[in-house]
Amino acid sequence: MSTSLRECLELQLLEMEMLFSMFPSKEDIVINGVNLLSILRRYLEGTSESPPPAIEFSVFVKTEDLKEKAEMHVYLPHSYPTKEPQLFVRSGSLDKLQHNDLNKCLASYVGSLDRGDLCVTNAIQWLTDNISSYVEKSKPTNGNETDLKEDSITFHRMWIYSHHIYRQELRKKILEYAKRLDLTGFCLTGKPGVICIEGDKERCEEFWRDIRYPNWKHISCKHTESRDVTDSMDALRLFQSFEELIFEAHGDYGLRNDYHMDLGQFFEFLRKHQSEHIFQILFGIEAKP
Structure with missing residues (x-):
């Protein structure tokens, strides 16, 4: 049996509440849209008939190797988690090639997970565990590599x-x-x-x-x-x-x-x-x- 829209949105709200417990600082998770979660709750409670806008937000991850926080932009289609979320990571600590590699590997990792299971928290953990290796790869080892980058x-x-x-x-x-x-x-x-x-x-x-x-x-x-x-x-x-x-x-x-x-x-x-x-x-x- 296919998962209903209401069931998907209930799972999305559950994961958002988990994320807020993981990232209590307002600077670490930023939602695009005013009162978006309140609109979602009203729909699930039956006080609003119109489906809410899709959830879109950014999570900021910091590790010792990063000069600044890495941002993971997240877009959840209404059918998530039966459909993959759209994720994109950006960081001032990475060059353009490493951005491409990191996002390709992240997409591959998310694609390997079971559909129907919540996976944004897993993706954030994967990013936290793996981004340091991409920072190391992006460091030039000699002047010639710097010239090529420029x-x-x-x-x-x-x-x-x-x-x-x-x-x-x-x-x-x-x-x-x-x-x-x-x-x-x-x-x-x-x-x-x-x-x-x-x-x-x-x-x-x-x-x-x-x-x-x-x-x-x-x-x-x-x-x-x-x-x-x-x-x-x-x-x-x-x-x-x-x-x-x-x-x-x-x-x-x-x-x-x-x-x-x-x-x-x-x-x-x-x-x-x-x-x-x-x-x-x-x-x-x-x-x-």
């Missing part, structure tokens, strides 16, 4: 289009992710929504992967630009920081279908940052200055 850096820029960007929670998430990953660019809020990120290619791709959790509809990457660099990427950046853009709007904010950003102001912004050619790529029309 030679492999790729500067990347992504232009992302969305039908709209409104929710305060989502806007906060975009800003936090960009700053944490040392990406510059902007997020144009309203309708339409546009995001530009630039920086290390792997970090750009990580940002793109993370903001689409669980399933952001009507969003696509319209254009990318890449260039290999052997020195600082700062000279290639069009933006000095990551900021949120809010231009004048046409229409009633209360009626979101009628709330459109002033694209003329947006075109002027692009032109000031040597990016006016992107306007046609994003919107399919040629702007007239």
Whole structure:
């Protein structure tokens, strides 16, 4: 007999309570979403008929070999634990190759566990036990390896289009992710929504992967630009920081279908940052200055 949605969510709540007992500090486990567990409890108690949003959170793990805590990002589909959770680890103590190896091995480990059993706590323990070996592997043994690592850096820029960007929670998430990953660019809020990120290619791709959790509809990457660099990427950046853009709007904010950003102001912004050619790529029309 297949496990019901209610049974899956009950197990998810049980595991979350276990995690909070394991990580009592609010800094060690951070849930994405306001009152998410309260919404889940109300649904399980029968006081709310609508299924809650999928659980998404980050767990921060520290070992003696890490200069800073490693973050495990966790997304639990409604069908977890009958379906695998989506896990991704990032750490400032690892280079890009070791990030890839670590996450592949973590996925392999989780895939080897029995479906139907809770496994996030097991994955956290696996990470705690094994991440030190990846830190050791990532340490260069001579100057030549350091040079090779520097030679492999790729500067990347992504232009992302969305039908709209409104929710305060989502806007906060975009800003936090960009700053944490040392990406510059902007997020144009309203309708339409546009995001530009630039920086290390792997970090750009990580940002793109993370903001689409669980399933952001009507969003696509319209254009990318890449260039290999052997020195600082700062000279290639069009933006000095990551900021949120809010231009004048046409229409009633209360009626979101009628709330459109002033694209003329947006075109002027692009032109000031040597990016006016992107306007046609994003919107399919040629702007007239």
